[in-house]
Amino acid sequence: MPPSAEAFEAERPHLVSVAYRMLGSVAEAQDVVQEAWLRYTRAGDDDIRDLRAWLITVTGRLCLDVLKSARVAREAYTGQWLPECFVDPDAGPAAQAEQRDEVGLALLVVLERLSPEQRVALVLHDAFAVPYGEVAAVLGTSEATARQHAARGRRAAAEGGIRHNADLAEQRRVLAAFIAAVDSGDLQALAAVLAPDVVAISDGGGFTSTALRPIVGADKVARFFVGIRHGQRMEGVVLKPALINGTAGIWAGGPVRGALGVTVADGRITGLFQQLNPSKLLVSDLL
DSSP, X not given: OOOOHHHHHHHHHHHHHHHHHHHSOHHHHHHHHHHHHHHHHHOOGGGOSSHHXXXXXXXXXXXXXXXXXXXXHHHTSSSOOOOOEEEEEOOTHHHHHHOOOOOOHHHHHHHHTSOHHHHHHHIIIIIHOOOHHHHHHHHTSOHHHHHHHHHHHHHHHHHHOOOOOOOHHHHHHHHHHHHHHHHHTOHHHHHHHEEEEEEEEEEOTTTXXXXXXXXXXXXXXXXXXXXXXXXXXXXXXXXXXXXXXXXXXXXXXXXXXXXXXXXXXTTEEEEEEEEOOGGGEEEOTTO
């Protein structure tokens, strides 16, 4: 039968979700899915037996090409690169049930450290349960090699991951303590809510000044955020609780616009992800 726009549109949200996990960019994900649509319209009847599987294969191959070219572009990026983030109001306890199926910034940061092949294999198999045979078709390799890419990606992600095991209520509690300590400038109170090996990553994209390298360690991170909060640039800035890719965070509005997401494990903050690049802030109209 001829290509069906209705059938494709039913798959589009799923495809964008797949592509976003691979690319960390909504705009790039949408472009890839649109290209998948164009290829779908040109496909013959004999090419497609399982529409979703066929579309995921095409989308995965397109993402692989983008990842290979993006690696060069991101090496020339000003400062640290963080993925685009979704910023939604934090509506309290009801928010957890209502939040979208979003991917935490910490996971996307870890995925950035993988090779394009490892990232595609890991996302397709572990996040979307795509069989290794189909993953191999995406990568243009054998099933055994596809398994190796996924295994190496899984191992690298585990070794380089930032610990995060708290539910949303615990994230909110720890984040509130962090904000109170930063507002008061109490470094001792800050040390109580920061893990010893906490890491802070900021992305200004060259649009605003911020740390160009990750800041590691409770003392350095504490002093960094106290310095920001009590600096002149924060005059007139309004802070609101928000969900950043589905986890607890802060939205800053006013002269400085940005989002801060956190990861929390064992009652302490293990990671802080500060997105200040205006082109990477996907902000709800309700904020």
